[in-house]
Amino acid sequence: MRKSVLPTIIIITTVIIVLRLFYLQVIDDTLRLKSENNAIKIIYDYPERGYIYDRNGKLLVANQPSYDIMVIPREIKKIDTLEFCKLLKIPKELFDKQLKRAINYSPRLPSVFLSQLNKMEYAALQEKMRKFSGFEIVKRNLRDYQVHVGANIFGSIAQVNQKIIDANEYYKSGDLIGKQGVEESYEEILRGIKGVKYRQKNKYNKDIGAYKQGEFDTISKNGEDITLTIDATLQKYGEELMINKRGGIVAIEPKSGEILALVTAPSYDPAILVGRQRSRNYTNLYNDSLSKPLYDRGLLAEYPPGSPFKIITGLVGLQEKVIDEQTTFFCFHGFSYGRGRFMKCHGGSGPHQLNNGLYRSCNAYFGNVYLKTISKYKDPGASVDIWAKHVKSFGLGNFMGYDLPTGRKGKAPTSKTYKKMYPNGGWTATAIVSNSIGQGEVLTTPIQLANMMAAVANQGYYYTPHIVKKIKGRKIDKKFTTKHQTTIDRRHYKPVIQGLFDVYNKGTAYHLKVEGIDICGKTGTAENYTRVYGKRVKLKDHSIFVAFAPKDNPKIALAVFVENGGYGATIAGPIASLMIEKYLKGKITRKDLETRTLERTLMAEYNRFVKKPNDSTLLKEIKILEVEKAKEEKIEKTIKQSIDTVKTTTN
Structure with missing residues (x-):
């Protein structure tokens, strides 16, 4: 038996080789075609x-x-x-x-x-x-x-x-x-x-x-x-509004996940990358390391989400039953926590519940909600992981799988994050409470925040954002028609949506109302630090605004980020309101607001440190920044006072 094994293998192998040679030389003409290539x-x-x-x-x-x-x-x-x-x-x-x-x-x-x-x-x-x-x-x-x-x-x-x-x-x-x-x-x-x-x-x-x-x-x-899925008119309008500004706008149709506008600023005319000048023009765009026109800020830029993240903080608090709509926390112009630390608040002092906590954007209210959420269990690591699971169910902290080749995941911190940050342990809820207002370790891209608002507008679900609506003779990928459910029960969205509606009625976006459209939105600012020639400098805050409309049967949800734009209601807010009105009405009624927004330029802010200053110039620029910050806070205070007046009149 053993003697026959080797001859059998040799015979079989020889037959296979002969058959293969016969196929290649007689039946298959591919090699002949290649051999005759000359x-x-x-x-x-x-x-x-x-x-x-x-x-x-x-x-x-x-x-x-x-x-x-x-x-x-x-x-x-x-x-x-x-x-x-x-x-x-x-x-x-x-x-x-x-x-x-x-x-x-x-x-x-x-x-x-x-x-x-x-x-x-x-x-x-x-x-x-x-x-x-x-x-x-x-x-x-x-x-x-x-x-x-x-x-x-x-x-x-x-x-x-x-x-x-x-x-x-x-x-x-x-x-x-x-x-x-x-x-x-x-x-x-x-x-x-x-x-x-x-x-x-x-x-x-x-x-x-x-x-x-x-x-x-x-x-x-x-x-x-x-x-x-893009609306060309809305896309054009968004790019016009972002001229002389840096940032991104992402607008989504909530019921389908279709991207209505995907704006990055600054941008460029696509025609310059056609023809024999393509290489030269591309090189110029690529080498522009300051404005980065090839960098899609709507998909790639990771920013602290700021106050819009309070929407998630409130929803998680409701879902985890650490608060209800009537739970009250007092604000004394800020939030004191852990060893004398203080989180300044622009929402005004007094008692705050979920509704006025949202429309007045009270840091103290949401700081307390977050502390109760993370303190629910004895192990803060377990609590953070539960919280992170809720956050990720909105598409945050994940590359969502949309049909564009670029993107960033953002960051939804977990217990692993804090084990790396605090290798010796001992961290508690107060050490990470800045997450509550979107300033801690949380990072989001504009498309993620727009998707978050789509999920809120839909009261608990979203579709993966996508850019292609249909392909002739084909069906779009099934993943774009698959519904994603958040971990928050539907019943918790109603009070949050009412709070977002009141942001326009009597809150931080009161002056941005659009007649005939019920808009739900949230202002936000994100602190912005950088190192300028070895010195840590606080630059002008990023301006953020998220919204959806109409309140009932929403047709558009969007997020607006304007780098160094300051208070959310001063520049990102107007852009959001104008985009919504343009899409739903097809025209703009507040021409004064449109003109101011179109003409607003932030180029002086962006060019401030382009040329290396000497020490005296640097100190001067830092002082100017401090003065401008004080002006921004004065504007915020004026808006808050007008809101308080409206609130008193309403009551």
């Missing part, structure tokens, strides 16, 4: 890339013809290089550089010599191409933008690099691929499938017809059209 010219037929539309059918991105000059170095005969350079309007040095690059890539395979010629350049060259052996023109499609906004949404297309070619056999030198945005996320759908034709050549390199009567030829298939 006598066959491969011609690619590039499909038209899919068009992109907004939710209302407005065409956003189309195509325009472009022409690449390809070169096969070994096929170059005697040509007049000076005439060639003159036709293309390029120096001889560039010709030599590009030819050397092509030789390094492959002497016998086509590669890009010069890309993205326009119609005029193509017309001038086409008539004389027969004089330049080894060179040929390949027609491709570049993007043709019908709007000047949405660059962060669309992304762009660019030539593939060698790394992509090595990783994916579909792509060849000179092919275009989606970079960033929708172009990257939906590359395989938008690009289509290129066709291939194999042309046979004789020994004189002349075309003698299709190889094997076109048996291996394939037909190109155009890319599929895509309809985005």
